[in-house]
Amino acid sequence: MVKIRIRRHSLPVRIAHWVNAAAFVLLLASGLQIFNAHPALYWGQKSDFDRPWVAMTPSGSADGRLIGVTEVAGRRFDTTNLLGVSDGQARGFPAWATLPSYRSLAEGRRWHFAMAWLFAINGALYLLWTFLSGHLFRDLWPTREQSRPRHIFKDILDHARLRFPKGEEARRYNVIQKWAYLAVILVLLPLMVLTGLCMSPGFNAVAPWLVEAFGGRQSARTIHFLSASGLVLFFLVHLSLVALSGLWNNLRSMVTGRYAIEVGE
Amino acid sequence: MSGLDRRGLIAGAGAALGGLWLAGCDRLNRSPTAQALIGRGEALTYKAQRALLGGGQLAKEFAPKDVSPAFKANGTMRPRTPEYEALLASQFADWRLVVDGLVKTPLSLSLADLHAEPARSQITRHDCVEGWSCIGQWRGARLGPLLEKAGLADSARYIVFHCADRLGGEGPRGLYYESLDLADAFHPQTLLAYEMNGAPLSVPHGAPLRLRVERQLGYKHAKYVMRIEAVESFAHIAGGKGGFWEDRGYEWYAGI
Numbered sequence: 001m002v003k004i005r006i007r008r009h010s011l012p013v014r015i016a017h018w019v020n021a022a023a024f025v026l027l028l029a030s031g032l033q034i035f036n037a038h039p040a041l042y043w044g045q046k047s048d049f050d051r052p053w054v055a056m057t058p059s060g061s062a063d064g065r066l067i068g069v070t071e072v073a074g075r076r077f078d079t080t081n082l083l084g085v086s087d088g089q090a091r092g093f094p095a096w097a098t099l100p101s102y103r104s105l106a107e108g109r110r111w112h113f114a115m116a117w118l119f120a121i122n123g124a125l126y127l128l129w130t131f132l133s134g135h136l137f138r139d140l141w142p143t144r145e146q147s148r149p150r151h152i153f154k155d156i157l158d159h160a161r162l163r164f165p166k167g168e169e170a171r172r173y174n175v176i177q178k179w180a181y182l183a184v185i186l187v188l189l190p191l192m193v194l195t196g197l198c199m200s201p202g203f204n205a206v207a208p209w210l211v212e213a214f215g216g217r218q219s220a221r222t223i224h225f226l227s228a229s230g231l232v233l234f235f236l237v238h239l240s241l242v243a244l245s246g247l248w249n250n251l252r253s254m255v256t257g258r259y260a261i262e263v264g265e
Numbered sequence: 266m267s268g269l270d271r272r273g274l275i276a277g278a279g280a281a282l283g284g285l286w287l288a289g290c291d292r293l294n295r296s297p298t299a300q301a302l303i304g305r306g307e308a309l310t311y312k313a314q315r316a317l318l319g320g321g322q323l324a325k326e327f328a329p330k331d332v333s334p335a336f337k338a339n340g341t342m343r344p345r346t347p348e349y350e351a352l353l354a355s356q357f358a359d360w361r362l363v364v365d366g367l368v369k370t371p372l373s374l375s376l377a378d379l380h381a382e383p384a385r386s387q388i389t390r391h392d393c394v395e396g397w398s399c400i401g402q403w404r405g406a407r408l409g410p411l412l413e414k415a416g417l418a419d420s421a422r423y424i425v426f427h428c429a430d431r432l433g434g435e436g437p438r439g440l441y442y443e444s445l446d447l448a449d450a451f452h453p454q455t456l457l458a459y460e461m462n463g464a465p466l467s468v469p470h471g472a473p474l475r476l477r478v479e480r481q482l483g484y485k486h487a488k489y490v491m492r493i494e495a496v497e498s499f500a501h502i503a504g505g506k507g508g509f510w511e512d513r514g515y516e517w518y519a520g521i
């Protein structure tokens with residue numbers, strides 16, 4: 001066995017990836033700040049304050065302490081110190097999750113919209129490049145052979161046992177990884193931008209059909225929150241797998257482009 | 266090391282890391298470079314909105330069945346100034362809307378006068394900057410024809426709405442106010458509304474008169490309007506940013 005270094009990530013992918021990661025973290029933290037101004041979600045055009053789909057509210061307990069209650073589709077959970085109440089104060093998400101940490105809807109909005117430009121332009125350029133350069137179908141689309149049930153099944157088992165591809169097989173993304181990336185770049189990232197725009201009354205006047213397609217402004221806001229939640233989930237799994245499958249090799253490949261694999265003579 | 270000590274240590278380390286992260290975020294927020302970047306973003310957002318909304322597009326209008334059963338009121342619920350209380354006691358019989366500033370003919374209009382002006386009814390969605398939406402029906406005098414009646418001077422660039430409520434307490438900066446540019450002032454859906462859901466405007470919703478600017482967020486829809494002033498610039502008014510919330514960090518153009 002010899003160790004060789006292959007070229008894994010092209011420069012445009014690397015730049016777009018890190019710009020996106022930075023913008024994503026700032027968008028998330030400022031987005032939670034904005035959410036905290038009214039920590040409740042609804043479906044449809046308008047808010048039915050008596051029947052939110054999701055709500056994070058403070059509620060007094062018998063001993064006079066504040067408890068945070070999170071309601072989802074009619075079911076109630078005690079989420080004190082995380083959602084609804086933290087540091088003894090009523091707030092949706094806790095201070096450590098928001099930008100800025102103290103309550104400031106105005107500053108949260110300024111950050112969010114500035115980062116949204118970066119995120120949307122970076123994402124659009126990345127998608128355009130991914131499509132035109134062939135990256136999409138060459139590197140990200142599962143091959144016919146990868147899409148066979150037997151292969152998929154084996155890949156799931158390997159992930160469950162934290163066994164990652166080695167040798168020649170490590171030259172390409174595995175099939176679960178490909179699905180995750182495709183879901184992120186073709187579904188979740190575009191959804192974030194579109195549902196974000198549909199919360200704008202100005203944009204709604206320019207393109208009324210789009211907010212209708214999402215089922216109304218409050219639905220667009222709920223979908224915005226849900227797809228952000230999907231991205232957070234991806235982000236956590238993504239980071240774990242980056243760390244577990246060879247942290248330095250992975251990080252180096254996303255920074256310098258070079259990735260080490262072991263191959264037979 | 267006992268289990269308790271270790272737990273204490275881990276919790277302490279967690280808290281320290283959390284503190285560092287928070288301080289880092291707030292430090293980033295205060296950094297002049299970051300603020301300059303954000304300022305660029307804000308300017309871009311404004312330009313994009315002005316470019317997209319130049320065509321006078323209408324906000325969607327809804328059907329009577331869509332009206333919210335409970336339309337939330339926000340901001341001031343009742344201006345507790347002696348002047349306003351006196352007006353309210355006489356059911357606004359002595360109330361006058363003053364239109365002045367850079368106009369050829371200053372106006373002073375009673376509610377009855379306003380009812381005689383070109384009117385419009387619309388059922389629209391009200392979007393609060395906090396994130397919620399309510400749908401209501403509004404009827405009022407269209408701002409455009411009223412301004413034409415007063416005759417704007419050539420130098421007039423903005424319309425400022427001075428209100429009766431002191432959301433910010435005593436002092437010159439406590440009064441609520443808002444401003445629009447001429448494109449929004451003359452938009453067909455921009456109203457001085459005296460009716461909501463078929464009844465005279467209630468006190469929590471801005472009696473006797475509130476502004477409706479349907480393509481922007483709720484804080485632009487000034488309540489308790491007392492005076493409309495045409496100006497060349499709003500830099501000399503209160504905090505100089507063109508509105509009560511604008512002076513407190515919110516965007517002047519509130520289309521998103």
Ligand code: HEM
Pocket residue numbers: 008013017020021024025139173181184185231235238239242250251253254
């Ligand atoms: C700071 C945190 C992050 C780190 C350390 C990180 C690390 C990496 C690494 C090492 C790869 C290459 C994987 C491989 O070669 O097998 C990668 C790819 C990728 N990451 Fe991340 N990532 C981060 C944040 C994010 C975020 C926030 C997103 C999206 C919301 C994201 C989306 C992606 C996508 C779509 C790819 C595939 C890119 C392509 O081939 O076109 N990453 N990441």
